[in-house]
Amino acid sequence: MTSCENSGILIYAQITREKYIHTVFFELVDKAKELSEKLGGVDVNAVIFTTPEQVFEYKEAFQNRGVNKVFYFEDEAFRNYSTDYFSKHLVDLVGVIKPEILLIGATNQGRDLAPRVAAALGTGLTADCTGLDINEKGQLAATRPTFGGQLMATILCKTFPQMATVRPNVFKVYREDSFVETEFVSCPVNISYVKNRVELLDFKKTVDTVINDLDSAEIIVAGGKGLKNEKGFELLNRFAQKIGATVGATRGAVELGLAPVSVQIGQTGKTVSPKVYIACGISGAIQHTVGMTGSEYIIAINNDEDAPIFDIADTGIVGDVFEILPRFINED
Numbered sequence: 001m002t003s004c005e006n007s008g009i010l011i012y013a014q015i016t017r018e019k020y021i022h023t024v025f026f027e028l029v030d031k032a033k034e035l036s037e038k039l040g041g042v043d044v045n046a047v048i049f050t051t052p053e054q055v056f057e058y059k060e061a062f063q064n065r066g067v068n069k070v071f072y073f074e075d076e077a078f079r080n081y082s083t084d085y086f087s088k089h090l091v092d093l094v095g096v097i098k099p100e101i102l103l104i105g106a107t108n109q110g111r112d113l114a115p116r117v118a119a120a121l122g123t124g125l126t127a128d129c130t131g132l133d134i135n136e137k138g139q140l141a142a143t144r145p146t147f148g149g150q151l152m153a154t155i156l157c158k159t160f161p162q163m164a165t166v167r168p169n170v171f172k173v174y175r176e177d178s179f180v181e182t183e184f185v186s187c188p189v190n191i192s193y194v195k196n197r198v199e200l201l202d203f204k205k206t207v208d209t210v211i212n213d214l215d216s217a218e219i220i221v222a223g224g225k226g227l228k229n230e231k232g233f234e235l236l237n238r239f240a241q242k243i244g245a246t247v248g249a250t251r252g253a254v255e256l257g258l259a260p261v262s263v264q265i266g267q268t269g270k271t272v273s274p275k276v277y278i279a280c281g282i283s284g285a286i287q288h289t290v291g292m293t294g295s296e297y298i299i300a301i302n303n304d305e306d307a308p309i310f311d312i313a314d315t316g317i318v319g320d321v322f323e324i325l326p327r328f329i330n331e332d
Contacts, residue, residue, distance in 0.1 A: 009032045013047065029044060030065075049072075051076055083113065094117070101163075106166055129144045131144075217272070218276070220246050223247070223253055223281055226282065235329075250285075266288040277292050279313070281321045289308075
């Protein structure tokens with residue numbers, strides 16, 4: 001590989017423990033294609049770390065999504081994620097191909113990897129973005145909540161690569177394939193000069209499965225402080241069971257002890273994009289709505305007709321959730 005001018009968009013393709021490419025990669029690919037058009041049609045490329053020969057198991061996935069090039073590092077040392085191994089090799093790659101933009105999913109792994117890469121490259125990083133665009137000067141305009149979620153800030157990076165992490169489920173994945181003959185570029189691996197300071201001895205999954213349920217749920221019923229107490233959330237759970245929905249909650253409800261943190265939706269919780277989102281007793285503060293505005297259809301139930309949640313709701317019901325929900329639950 002030879003060095004080139006800043007060009008193209010590079011996306012980190014994370015491999016999950018189940019050996020799938022994390023879905024946030026495909027969300028970023030489709031968004032990157034939109035950005036590419038505004039940059040004159042630059043390449044949308046990927047970088048991936050795998051064990052030997054594993055990369056070609058994902059060949060069709062890359063081709064069908066229209067990825068131009070896949071830069072891959074393969075070694076047994078990449079079987080498990082390593083901050084030191086991954087960041088050092090990614091920094092080396094960026095130094096050679098010089099992408100204009102580097103995008104990484106804001107997963108637990110991505111949140112560890114991205115700042116280390118940015119620091120090593122001496123560039124800026126906008127974390128946990130909810131929007132990406134190209135401004136009139138051709139710069140990446142990354143939008144994220146700021147000041148405790150009170151404002152949405154659009155941030156520009158003055159150095160290259162322009163880096164951003166994006167939370168899963170923020171962007172939609174287009175179902176149409178856009179097949180290209182993806183070029184696979186093998187990158188040199190040299191782990192002997194990298195000091196790996198952490199070794200994974202064992203992994204035990206203890207996270208509540210409801211987290212994954214929220215990721216894939218088609219209907220979510222979420223409760224806020226307006227549900228007041230445990231009885232309110234018991235009512236919410238009964239309603240969710242009635243309609244086959246998954247239960248979510250605002251940070252305020254979690255802090256009151258009404259719901260576990262694993263179901264928290266919003267700036268400091270999960271980002272979801274179900275077909276139907278039913279907000280019960282939720283005022284609509286930006287700290288919460290930033291995590292659910294990707295929902296296809298939003299229904300809000302609140303006794304305050306001026307609640308901000310009604311500004312983004314497709315259907316609004318002004319009334320007491322303790323009176324409205326039982327009517328739905330008791331319907332045959």
